[in-house]
Amino acid sequence: MIEKTTPSEMIVHIGPQHPMQPGPYRLNVKLHGETVVDLDVELGFIHKGIEKILENKTYLQGITIVDRMCYLAALSNEEVFCGCVERLAGIEPTPRSQYIRVIVEELSRIQSHLLGFGEFGHFIGYASMFMFTIKEREDVLSLLEMVTGTRITHSYIRFGGVREDLPEGFEEKCKKVFEGVRIACDEYEELLRTDTIFKERSVGVGVLTADIAKEYGVAGPSLRATGVPFDIRRNEPYLVYDDLDFNVCTQTEGDIFARVKVRLDEIRESMYIIEQALDQIPKGPLFAPDLPYGRRTPVMRVPQGEVFFRVEDPRGEMGMYMVSDGSDKPYRVKVRGPVFPTMQALPPLIKGESIADVTAIAGSMDSCTSEADR
Amino acid sequence: MDAKTIIDSISNEFSDSISNTLIESEIRVSAYVSSPDVVEVCRYLKESLGFDHLSCESVVDYIKRDEFEVVYHIASYDHPVVLTLKAILPRDNPVIDSIVDVYWNANWYERENYELYGVSYTNHPYLKVLVLPEEMLGEWPLRKDYEGFPQKTAKNLV
Numbered sequence: 001m002i003e004k005t006t007p008s009e010m011i012v013h014i015g016p017q018h019p020m021q022p023g024p025y026r027l028n029v030k031l032h033g034e035t036v037v038d039l040d041v042e043l044g045f046i047h048k049g050i051e052k053i054l055e056n057k058t059y060l061q062g063i064t065i066v067d068r069m070c071y072l073a074a075l076s077n078e079e080v081f082c083g084c085v086e087r088l089a090g091i092e093p094t095p096r097s098q099y100i101r102v103i104v105e106e107l108s109r110i111q112s113h114l115l116g117f118g119e120f121g122h123f124i125g126y127a128s129m130f131m132f133t134i135k136e137r138e139d140v141l142s143l144l145e146m147v148t149g150t151r152i153t154h155s156y157i158r159f160g161g162v163r164e165d166l167p168e169g170f171e172e173k174c175k176k177v178f179e180g181v182r183i184a185c186d187e188y189e190e191l192l193r194t195d196t197i198f199k200e201r202s203v204g205v206g207v208l209t210a211d212i213a214k215e216y217g218v219a220g221p222s223l224r225a226t227g228v229p230f231d232i233r234r235n236e237p238y239l240v241y242d243d244l245d246f247n248v249c250t251q252t253e254g255d256i257f258a259r260v261k262v263r264l265d266e267i268r269e270s271m272y273i274i275e276q277a278l279d280q281i282p283k284g285p286l287f288a289p290d291l292p293y294g295r296r297t298p299v300m301r302v303p304q305g306e307v308f309f310r311v312e313d314p315r316g317e318m319g320m321y322m323v324s325d326g327s328d329k330p331y332r333v334k335v336r337g338p339v340f341p342t343m344q345a346l347p348p349l350i351k352g353e354s355i356a357d358v359t360a361i362a363g364s365m366d367s368c369t370s371e372a373d374r
Numbered sequence: 375m376d377a378k379t380i381i382d383s384i385s386n387e388f389s390d391s392i393s394n395t396l397i398e399s400e401i402r403v404s405a406y407v408s409s410p411d412v413v414e415v416c417r418y419l420k421e422s423l424g425f426d427h428l429s430c431e432s433v434v435d436y437i438k439r440d441e442f443e444v445v446y447h448i449a450s451y452d453h454p455v456v457l458t459l460k461a462i463l464p465r466d467n468p469v470i471d472s473i474v475d476v477y478w479n480a481n482w483y484e485r486e487n488y489e490l491y492g493v494s495y496t497n498h499p500y501l502k503v504l505v506l507p508e509e510m511l512g513e514w515p516l517r518k519d520y521e522g523f524p525q526k527t528a529k530n531l532v
Contacts, residue, residue, distance in 0.1 A: 044505035217479035336430035
């Protein structure tokens with residue numbers, strides 16, 4: 001808890017509702033003049049008890065619950081949950097459904113980065129940026145809606161497959177949308193590189209070095225912006241990422257500008273992955289014929305065991321530890337979200353900076369409080 | 375560094391405290407550690423075996439065995455092996471040393487485990503509630519014998 005010690009200090013509470021925040025959390029900032037002397041983060045405003053809820057729902061119901069952890073990364077959350085169950089039950093998804101999963105997850109990465117990028121512009125006072133990116137994001141969301149039927153909480157991935165096949169005309173529409181997103185990305189980049197105010201706000205501000213980022217456990221684009229090429233898709237491949245060609249985007253500066261740049265590069269890289277996947281996708285069934293459970297079996301008993309499985313969320317390393325006792329509900333589910341350690345790293349990162357940079361630094365981490373609280 | 379080297383190395387170094395080692399696959403190994411030595415083992419893992427990333431720390435409530443298991447998932451930025459380290463605690467008095475000195479980001483995980491399960495960490499810098507409201511401290515909502523789910527939890531939130 002932050003307390004005032006001398007009369008020249010002041011405490012400013014930022015949040016739980018603030019334009020800078022993607023979800024409710026509170027920053028208690030102790031100021032001396034304009035400099036931040038001390039700071040702490042309060043969580044819990046959106047704690048939903050998802051780990052407890054999952055223990056009380058069957059596996060099939062669990063899919064819709066994990067969706068709600070973070071709506072921007074709903075498909076990654078489903079992937080990590082279904083991946084755990086598949087490993088426990090010994091199910092292997094069919095090649096076609098693996099490719100479809102890669103496509104929808106990369107689409108969800110694109111929309112998440114677009115929103116994160118636009119929000120960040122909004123946080124530092126560049127409100128038009130939000131309007132620019134939300135247009136492209138809407139196009140990507142309509143692609144997702146075409147496949148899954150919903151814009152944000154999809155409930156699309158199933159154990160050993162996916163719910164629906166890709167619709168007619170998906171590939172053509174994808175190409176058309178990507179053309180627009182590519183042009184937009186180039187425009188954003190030009191905007192960033194030429195705008196003096198944006199550069200003043202972001203270059204050399206909130207610098208993380210590689211060693212400190214590793215020590216704090218920061219994950220995802222914020223870690224890759226420091227030059228550490230850590231990406232679960234490459235380090236611990238799941239689905240068909242082994243057969244696809246992609247770069248792990250890194251920058252070396254570790255400041256806000258580098259984080260934004262990494263996100264922009266990852267949007268391009270994700271589009272490249274999707275195009276490859278659409279070219280390579282094999283024909284075949286969505287589910288293996290010898291599946292131990294029917295497609296919509298409400299009660300499935302998963303063999304005893306435990307598993308720790310990690311995927312690459314738009315925000316970084318998403319892990320899940322699942323213990324099964326042989327019944328139709330998981331015995332224990334622990335979600336290791338990427339945002340939790342990132343939020344924890346905010347106090348040492350912001351300490352010593354000026355109050356005007358607090359929103360820029362906290363906003364550039366692209367944190368999703370809903371997932372940190374669970 | 376492969377799974378077998380890691381297991382051999384920790385079982386030789388801590389022959390008394392490491393038990394039940396298991397190589398689940400090339401990238402997953404697990405071991406039990408006696409709870410007083412957990413800080414020593416973690417320090418050795420970080421300094422000598424390159425496990426520089428605490429991925430997750432959680433608690434599982436085995437009510438039938440009357441035990442808690444504190445589970446550390448320790449990974450590395452350089453090699454793909456994830457070590458699952460487990461420490462068993464009695465259910466009536468769960469106390470274990472904090473590993474914040476070794477892994478800085480264990481801080482919030484331990485606060486979370488404390489408020490949800492009542493596992494008490496010695497030498498923790500700031501063991502207070504993190505996501506729960508203050509008045510729910512002491513109810514340990516994620517324990518298996520918690521009776522307030524879902525009515526009580528919902529009421530407290532309103």
